Amino acid sequence: MKTLLRLIEKDITRFLKDKPGFVLTFVVPMVLIIIFGSIFGDNGSPRGKSSIILVDESNTLVSRLIVSRLDSSETIRPVKSYRSEETQKEVKFTETSAMKWVKEGKFAAAIVMPEDFFTDTSTAVKFKFYYDPKNEIESAMIRGDLEQNIMSQIPRLLPVLIQRNALSALGRDSVKTIIRKIGGVLDRYLDIPVDTFVNRTMNIDSSSLYSKSVGTSKDGNILSRIVKFDSKQLVGEQISNPWLTRTVGGWAVMFLLFSLTGAANSLFEERQEGTLKRLMCMPLTRTQILLGKYLYTMLLGVVQLSVLFFFSWVFFRVDIFSNFFNLFIVIICSVAAAVSFGMLITSVAKSLSQAASISTLVVLIMSAVGGSWFPTSILPDWMQVLSKATITYWSVEAFQQVLWRQSSIGPIMINIFVLLTIALLINSFALIRFKKGNIL
Amino acid sequence: MLKIEHVSKKFDELIALQDVTFNIRQGEFFGLLGPNGAGKSTLMNIIVGYLLPDSGIISIEGSVMKPDNPDWRRKIGYVPQEISLFLDLSAHQNLKIFGRLYGLTSRNLEEKIEGVLDLVQLSDRKKDPVKDFSGGMKRRLNLAASLLHDPDVILCDEPTVGVDPQSRNAIFDMLLKLNKSGKTIVYTTHYMEEAERMCPRLAVIDHGIIIAQGTLTELIDLINQKDTLKIRKTPFVQSKIAGLSDLGNIAELDFYYEILPSDDYRLISRLFSRLESTGIPNELIQISRPTLEDVFLKLTGRSLRD
Numbered sequence: 001m002k003t004l005l006r007l008i009e010k011d012i013t014r015f016l017k018d019k020p021g022f023v024l025t026f027v028v029p030m031v032l033i034i035i036f037g038s039i040f041g042d043n044g045s046p047r048g049k050s051s052i053i054l055v056d057e058s059n060t061l062v063s064r065l066i067v068s069r070l071d072s073s074e075t076i077r078p079v080k081s082y083r084s085e086e087t088q089k090e091v092k093f094t095e096t097s098a099m100k101w102v103k104e105g106k107f108a109a110a111i112v113m114p115e116d117f118f119t120d121t122s123t124a125v126k127f128k129f130y131y132d133p134k135n136e137i138e139s140a141m142i143r144g145d146l147e148q149n150i151m152s153q154i155p156r157l158l159p160v161l162i163q164r165n166a167l168s169a170l171g172r173d174s175v176k177t178i179i180r181k182i183g184g185v186l187d188r189y190l191d192i193p194v195d196t197f198v199n200r201t202m203n204i205d206s207s208s209l210y211s212k213s214v215g216t217s218k219d220g221n222i223l224s225r226i227v228k229f230d231s232k233q234l235v236g237e238q239i240s241n242p243w244l245t246r247t248v249g250g251w252a253v254m255f256l257l258f259s260l261t262g263a264a265n266s267l268f269e270e271r272q273e274g275t276l277k278r279l280m281c282m283p284l285t286r287t288q289i290l291l292g293k294y295l296y297t298m299l300l301g302v303v304q305l306s307v308l309f310f311f312s313w314v315f316f317r318v319d320i321f322s323n324f325f326n327l328f329i330v331i332i333c334s335v336a337a338a339v340s341f342g343m344l345i346t347s348v349a350k351s352l353s354q355a356a357s358i359s360t361l362v363v364l365i366m367s368a369v370g371g372s373w374f375p376t377s378i379l380p381d382w383m384q385v386l387s388k389a390t391i392t393y394w395s396v397e398a399f400q401q402v403l404w405r406q407s408s409i410g411p412i413m414i415n416i417f418v419l420l421t422i423a424l425l426i427n428s429f430a431l432i433r434f435k436k437g438n439i440l
Numbered sequence: 441m442l443k444i445e446h447v448s449k450k451f452d453e454l455i456a457l458q459d460v461t462f463n464i465r466q467g468e469f470f471g472l473l474g475p476n477g478a479g480k481s482t483l484m485n486i487i488v489g490y491l492l493p494d495s496g497i498i499s500i501e502g503s504v505m506k507p508d509n510p511d512w513r514r515k516i517g518y519v520p521q522e523i524s525l526f527l528d529l530s531a532h533q534n535l536k537i538f539g540r541l542y543g544l545t546s547r548n549l550e551e552k553i554e555g556v557l558d559l560v561q562l563s564d565r566k567k568d569p570v571k572d573f574s575g576g577m578k579r580r581l582n583l584a585a586s587l588l589h590d591p592d593v594i595l596c597d598e599p600t601v602g603v604d605p606q607s608r609n610a611i612f613d614m615l616l617k618l619n620k621s622g623k624t625i626v627y628t629t630h631y632m633e634e635a636e637r638m639c640p641r642l643a644v645i646d647h648g649i650i651i652a653q654g655t656l657t658e659l660i661d662l663i664n665q666k667d668t669l670k671i672r673k674t675p676f677v678q679s680k681i682a683g684l685s686d687l688g689n690i691a692e693l694d695f696y697y698e699i700l701p702s703d704d705y706r707l708i709s710r711l712f713s714r715l716e717s718t719g720i721p722n723e724l725i726q727i728s729r730p731t732l733e734d735v736f737l738k739l740t741g742r743s744l745r746d
Contacts, residue, residue, distance in 0.1 A: 274524030278585070281488045281518045282541050283510040 020357030035368040053098040053110035054078035058117035075145040109142045126228040132235040138375040249399025250372035261359035263297040264342030268352035301335030326402040333419040334395040340426035347433035371396040394418045441466040447496030456482040457648040469619045471639025472628040479648035480628040484597045488518040517591035521598045523578045527571040542589035556584040576607025593624045632732040663738040665730040669699040672724040
């Protein structure tokens with residue numbers, strides 16, 4: 001038994017000395033638990049609000065009620081206007097402009113309360129829901145949040161439905177007669193004047209909001225009779241493999257970061273096996289050696305992503321050729337940024353194992369908050385801010401633009417700029433570190 | 441040929457080299473002998489341009505080494521102390537990679553590869569991955585990789601460390617062959633026997649300072665030390681040794697007694713007669729000439745192995 005304890009003690013002593021192992025054993029899982037817990041758990045850190053466009057073209061009492069409700073929502077952030085580039089003034093969204101913005105990917109969804117929001121005879125209230133399912137989770141969550149917010153107003157809408165059913169079945173005069181009779185009873189026992197009661201009750205109707213018929217609901221569900229969502233997908237209807245088209249970029253970027261960090265870290269392996277020293281004793285400059293490693297890693301990344309996308313096309317018909325030029329530009333920019341990240345890790349780490357543990361930790365964090373695993377819109381607000389500081393976010397967004405939205409170069413210019421800027425800044429820093437560091 | 445002039449190097453507070461100066465002639469097999477940590481590898485790294493000296497000048501045939509001119513390294517073939525090879529690649533692939541980096545063209549490169557593989561006797565294993573090689577084979581390939589570009593000077597930094605005697609002899613033979621073909625060889629070692637065997641002229645280095653340089657004879661003459669007598673320790677010798685104090689200064693070591701004869705016993709015949717008179721058999725007695733170890737001991741007060 002003592003021998004066994006000593007053997008265990010030996011392994012514990014070694015484990016405590018193994019900082020990279022410690023990071024992978026405890027720190028990485030804890031960080032992931034924090035990220036997942038913040039999104040899906042109930043730890044008092046609510047997930048971030050989903051921004052959607054809200055257009056109220058009916059401007060009725062009920063629509064204002066809905067607007068008010070959404071304004072105070074904890075899960076939806078309704079955006080009603082935008083700043084015009086021409087006039088530099090705030091302009092209210094219309095149904096047309098809302099659809100345009102969703103199509104361009106600036107918002108995941110728009111909810112429109114049209115002019116016939118309250119006058120459509122088929123339902124109590126009617127919404128138009130335009131969405132871009134660039135990510136199913138995000139779309140489903142927005143739709144769910146919207147319905148939850150709107151349904152919470154149903155008790156207020158129920159009388160409207162009852163009245164509409166009565167008017168439809170009995171006709172306006174009969175209803176008025178019934179109300180008058182009820183009013184007579186109230187007048188007798190509660191001292192409420194009959195005319196006042198009739199006018200008030202029927203005045204709901206007099207706002208020209210009531211329909212002649214309830215209309216038909218396919219499923220006959222009471223809720224669907226009250227609230228009608230006309231949903232319309234604005235982007236990606238023609239895409240043959242929507243799920244993979246939306247997600248392939250995220251997975252590709254994560255594995256790109258892993259492989260390129262590993263490739264950059266091979267400088268440590270070369271140092272350990274002595275070949276780096278041999279290279280440095282040959283007629284080569286240190287800059288050439290570093291640049292050679294950089295260009296090789298770039299090449300590896302471009303080939304890796306190209307193969308991954310080609311594979312997706314061959315086996316799952318992900319359309320990579322309709323917008324190939326822009327896809328290739330995004331590949332180049334993403335790889336440039338990912339390589340610089342790998343070089344940075346190599347320049348700051350002191351050993352291969354340290355570099356491996358740092359890169360695993362950082363790549364997993366970037367993948368989680370940057371949009372490789374789930375849309376950033378479902379992250380808590382602070383994580384959404386953090387996500388924009390990751391290479392993953394800008395790469396994944398750019399891949400979605402070119403694959404899912406088939407965007408031209410214009411909408412991805414910002415992504416290209418950010419990725420190349422990240423690459424430039426990180427490379428400069430890494431170069432300084434390499435000069436001061438001990439690897440070269 | 442190769443001139444090292446007043447080279448100094450410090451690592452923080454540690455003085456690695458201090459005012460090191462020596463010349464190596466064209467076609468010479470020059471040794472640099474010193475214990476571990478004496479500064480041999482630092483000097484090699486400076487000569488090849490891997491490290492920069494804090495001060496001093498290094499030149500080959502008048503061409504001065506400059507840090508911004510890596511072409512200078514084409515004149516040098518550096519054999520690092522560590523095995524510096526891509527272990528998962530074959531011998532041929534390794535040589536091809538290094539040859540290309542030296543700027544050899546494809547046709548010329550293949551000829552060179554075949555040539556160096558022949559020299560190090562690895563032609564029949566050229567397709568095998570280096571990781572499958574024995575320690576000695578790796579060492580030989582390590583040497584071959586430094587010869588591809590036909591350098592004028594070959595720097596060998598302890599090329600036989602961890603090598604079995606047979607492979608060590610093979611490496612010696614290769615280096616002597618290269619030296620005969622006109623290559624200048626600088627050979628660092630902490631093995632006195634290697635230095636004595638291989639290097640007609642050498643420098644002894646300790647704590648970053650060249651403490652002596654010259655031919656083997658010159659170095660031994662430097663310490664002005666007589667031959668010593670070694671008598672193997674046996675119970676009989678132990679019982680007699682006290683009575684031999686007139687022979688000279690006696691030092692008791694692990695397995696033998698070492699006697700530095702006094703002037704009265706400088707004649708070998710007289711010495712042996714005296715020993716015979718005590719009954720100590722001749723087979724227990726050995727006459728030992730001064731070695732580089734003695735030179736080092738005398739000059740530094742320490743053993744090379746310390």
